[in-house]
Amino acid sequence: MWIFLAGDAMTFGALLAGYGALRAGSIDWPDPAIVLGIPLTAFMTFLLICSSLTMVKSLSAIKHGDSRGMRNYMLLTILGGVIFLGCQAYEWTHLINAGLGFSSNPYGNDLFGATFFAITGFHGCHVTAGVIYLVCIFVQGERGRYSAENCNSVEILGLYWHFVDLVWIMVFTFVYLL
Amino acid sequence: MTDDHEEANYMHVFYWLGALTVLEIGVIYLPLAKLTIGILLVLMAIAKASLVGLYFMHLRYEKPTLGMVALTPLLICTLLIFALIPDLTATPHQSSAQTTEGHTGSTSQ
Numbered sequence: 346m347w348i349f350l351a352g353d354a355m356t357f358g359a360l361l362a363g364y365g366a367l368r369a370g371s372i373d374w375p376d377p378a379i380v381l382g383i384p385l386t387a388f389m390t391f392l393l394i395c396s397s398l399t400m401v402k403s404l405s406a407i408k409h410g411d412s413r414g415m416r417n418y419m420l421l422t423i424l425g426g427v428i429f430l431g432c433q434a435y436e437w438t439h440l441i442n443a444g445l446g447f448s449s450n451p452y453g454n455d456l457f458g459a460t461f462f463a464i465t466g467f468h469g470c471h472v473t474a475g476v477i478y479l480v481c482i483f484v485q486g487e488r489g490r491y492s493a494e495n496c497n498s499v500e501i502l503g504l505y506w507h508f509v510d511l512v513w514i515m516v517f518t519f520v521y522l523l
Numbered sequence: 524m525t526d527d528h529e530e531a532n533y534m535h536v537f538y539w540l541g542a543l544t545v546l547e548i549g550v551i552y553l554p555l556a557k558l559t560i561g562i563l564l565v566l567m568a569i570a571k572a573s574l575v576g577l578y579f580m581h582l583r584y585e586k587p588t589l590g591m592v593a594l595t596p597l598l599i600c601t602l603l604i605f606a607l608i609p610d611l612t613a614t615p616h617q618s619s620a621q622t623t624e625g626h627t628g629s630t631s632q
Contacts, residue, residue: 350593352596358599369611370611394541398534401533401579514572522547
């Protein structure tokens with residue numbers, strides 16, 4: 346999983362570096378804080394941090410042999426991921442209705458929309474995959490597959506989910522706040 | 524996989540992450556130079572990412588080799604940023620609509 350995450354981190358890093366280069370070379374790049382909704386994305390950031398906490402609590406629970414605790418915390422993590430995706434769908438709908446697209450941007454440079462949708466979309470795909478992954482492991486947990494001695498799958502799932510949170514921390518800073 | 528180790532206080536990490544997020548949002552509204560705000564934001568983002576990596580992903584308790592694997596993308600992306608710097612000094616670009624208008628104008632002259 347670590348090797349996969351390192352490769353994935355390079356992809357996100359390349360996307361963010363490309364975003365930075367395009368932005369630095371543009372003369373009419375809009376101020377993200379004005380175009381994008383900071384309060385909503387701040388809430389989304391908080392949501393992912395909360396879901397990372399519940400994920401780590403889930404792993405901690407199963408390491409102590411508490412299978413029910415693991416499933417409860419995992420369910421909260423799934424809920425956090427689903428609400429995050431709902432917020433992202435709402436944000437995208439709002440921006441698309443306002444005229445922002447892959448090749449159109451009423452606020453300035455067209456590449457703003459292209460890079461914004463590419464980066465947040467790629468991250469959203471990771472969250473979606475993470476939610477599906479969480480549901481699969483949750484179902485296995487319901488069937489009593491995990492115990493204090495056998496919880497590697499939960500730990501690996503946790504690594505993936507924390508990575509998705511870590512990437513969002515970077516996306517939030519570079520795409521929304523800077 | 525991590526060996527058995529003393530668990531970090533996850534709630535403390537969570538409070539730090541929350542506090543840093545609030546600080547990040549506060550910083551963008553401060554009457555400071557853009558460069559200063561940018562540096563502060565990047566430092567806080569690195570601090571938050573480090574907290575997630577070290578404590579939630581248990582890197583602090585793993586072998587140093589795994590830390591090297593985790594740091595490799597950061598190193599490569601830093602190199603990529605330096606590789607892109609020459610592009611930043613190239614002619615600034617703007618939205619395609621304006622560029623098209625510019626081309627049309629020069630052709631008709």
